[in-house]
């Protein structure tokens with residue numbers, strides 16, 4: 001069970017869940033990837049799939065299973081593809097569209113059970129414990145206050161397509177963080193097919209641009225390319241990509257104030273100028 005604890009002010013909250021301790025790969029035992037096709041029996045029974053075949057057998061293209069090591073009491077894993085080592089930036093756009101449709105499906109499935117968070121940690125440096133690319137759907141009880149940053153004004157635009165704009169908000173806490181916001185009024189839970197395609201395209205492009213920025217800087221590329229992204233799926237919904245080029249350190253931990261040494265204007269200029277190589281392998 002998840003245990004929610006607050007500090008004395010009741011402004012700051014943490015969640016404790018001992019099941020997290022023995023996550024796959026953290027217990028020293030030999031490793032077989034539970035997200036690879038053929039190993040379906042290594043996960044809890046699946047709750048959703050895109051693709052063919054019987055539940056808990058191969059044939060899937062995107063697979064959703066309960067998280068064996070949950071943070072919250074409802075916590076699912078979205079396995080992005082059957083490829084063990086292809087991250088979002090290497091997937092073909094139709095595959096990324098299937099992932100986004102899966103997010104929408106799971107959001108609609110859980111939206112009456114609490115506050116739904118959709119996020120992805122890519123690479124060990126961003127907090128992932130398995131390299132097989134995946135996202136997570138976590139549902140927090142309504143009564144637990146959260147501190148999610150509100151939708152920021154569109155400034156420092158990087159790209160725009162028919163449905164979405166990507167930009168670096170002036171209030172950027174992380175170097176090169178990128179926000180994606182809808183141009184229309186449609187809610188995340190009711191995006192149409194065109195919007196799903198446009199969201200996949202701009203997300204894919206932005207991550208590939210960030211990868212280029214990472215590769216072109218000797219300072220950043222000392223460690224592997226890693227990022228987090230999340231969807232805030234409620235009013236004024238947005239998708240925020242946070243590249244993990246820099247570490248949080250003592251100042252941030254002691255003050256709660258983030259340090260960003262690259263201005264949003266400079267980040268957006270570089271991201272506009274850089275051309276991403278888009279050669280999806282799947």
Ligand SMILES: [Zn+2]
Nearest residue numbers: 033036084132
């Ligand atoms: Zn795998």
